[in-house]
C-alpha cells in the first residue's frame with residue numbers, strides 16, 4: 001500500500017439530492033437523497049431491482065438523472081469533479097475488452113482519465129501493487145480472456161485501486177468471488193479505510209465486509225427506506241456462519257420488512 005494515512009475530515013464527498021431516474025418508460029429512482037462523508041464505509045443494500053446499481057451509475061455520471069443533483073467533492077458531475085481520486089467498479093462484467101489484453105494492461109488503464117493519454121512514470125509499479133492487493137500479481141501477464149470470472153472481477157477491482165482513490169464506488173464487488181478472495185478483499189478494503197478512503201459499496205450480503213461497514217442504506221422500489229446504523233445480526237440468527245441481517249432498533253421500519261428490503265429474507 002502506498003496510500004498516505006489521512007484522518008477523516010468529515011467533508012461531504014457524495015451529495016445526491018432528490019434524484020429521479022427513468023429508464024425507458026420505467027421510473028426507477030423516486031427521489032433519493034444520499035450524503036456520504038469522508039472516511040465513511042457505506043453499504044447500499046436492497047432486493048434485486050430496487051435500484052442500487054442505477055443509483056451508483058447515476059452518482060458516477062453514467063446515467064443521467066431526470067430530476068435532482070449530484071455533487072462529488074462539492075463539484076457538480078462534469079469536468080470539475082476530481083475523477084483521478086475516484087475509483088468505480090461496475091457490477092460484474094467481463095474484464096475482457098475484445099482486444100487481447102493482459103491483466104496488467106487492464107489495471108493500468110485505470111490510470112487513464114480525462115484527457116490524459118499517457119500513464120504516469122510509476123505506472124508499472126502501481127499496477128503490480130494493485131494486482132498484488134487482489135492477490136493476482138502472479139497473473140499480471142496473463143490475457144484476461146484466460147482468467148476465470150472471479151479473477152476478472154478482481155482485475156476490475158485492481159483497476160479501481162490503482163488510482164489510489166480517495167473515493168471508491170463498488171457495485172457488488174465480491175459477487176462470484178470465492179471466500180478466500182472475499183476475505184482478501186475485506187482486508188484490502190480495511191487497509192484503504194484505515195488510510196482514509198471513503199467507500200460506497202453495493203452488497204447483497206455484508207459477509208466478510210460486515211466489520212468495516214459504518215452505515216447502511218437500504219433501497220426499496222427506488223426509494224430509500226433505511227439510512228443509519230449498520231444492520232446487526234439478530235440474536236436468533238447470530239450462530240456462526242449465519243449472515244442474515246436485521247435493522248438497527250432506531251429505524252421506524254419493522255425488522256421483517258427491512259430484511260425483505262435488503263433481500264435477506266429467511
Ligand SMILES: Nc1ncnc2c1ncn2[C@@H]1O[C@H](COP(=O)(O)OP(=O)(O)OP(=O)(O)O)[C@@H](O)[C@H]1O
Nearest residue numbers: 023024026028046047048049050051052053054055
Ligand atoms: N436500461 C434499462 N431500461 C429499463 N429498465 C431498466 C434498465 N436497467 C435497469 N432497469 C430496471 O431498473 C430496475 C433497477 O435495476 P438495478 O439494476 O438498479 O437494480 P439493483 O437493485 O441493482 O438490482 P440487483 O440487486 O439485481 O443488481 C430494475 O427493475 C431493472 O429491470
